[in-house]
Amino acid sequence: DTEVTQTPKHLVMGMTNKKSLKCEQHMGHRAMYWYKQKAKKPPELMFVYSYEKLSINESVPSRFSPECPNSSLLNLHLHALQPEDSALYLCASSQEQARLAGGPGYEQYFGPGTRLTVT
């Protein structure tokens, strides 16, 4: 099973709402990622979890709060978002940390994304 699943597929929320995005993988991967992708732009890294610990936070505003409850699950909690936060949110996973393990580099498997609209 080389699939990364994300729910929901689409989400519309108001600026005062609280919602969560979910991501799941069963490939035994120990690194998981959140990316944000605006229309006609490349994905931009937001957070990296490595062995269930937050490894990288790319200066993302605190209205985005990641959580990794276990090695298979990754959540992104959303609160008080702005309309400019509307985007496709992509989750990805990879076998392990390329640099820390001194490994050869590992490909990332992406989910289909959650299309978020903030009104």
Added chain:
Amino acid sequence: SQKIEQNSEALNIQEGKTATLTCNYTNYSPAYLQWYRQDPGRGPVFLLLIRENEKEKRKERLKVTFDTTLKQSLFHITASQPADSATYLCALDTFRRGGGADGLTFGKGTHLIIQP
């Protein structure tokens, strides 16, 4: 600052010809470089990974080269087909000094159109 450039936003190629996409980078020394395909409304799909000590990698009709002196990677699709039409993204690891997991920094992508 680090910069990744892909040669063109769009590339039109006749079916059967070889499509060549370019990725250049500056102010960076990646340990590896990856190429992904992305179709509209979908997540990127991994195609090939090449390490800094490798010159060339092949997979079926795909070939990627990596020149760390020129700071450039070329991505080739031979015998191109209309089904190859998609956006192709070049990605580099974002190495953190002192270790830690890597995320990817993507180029803007090249929208490849294969015309029948």
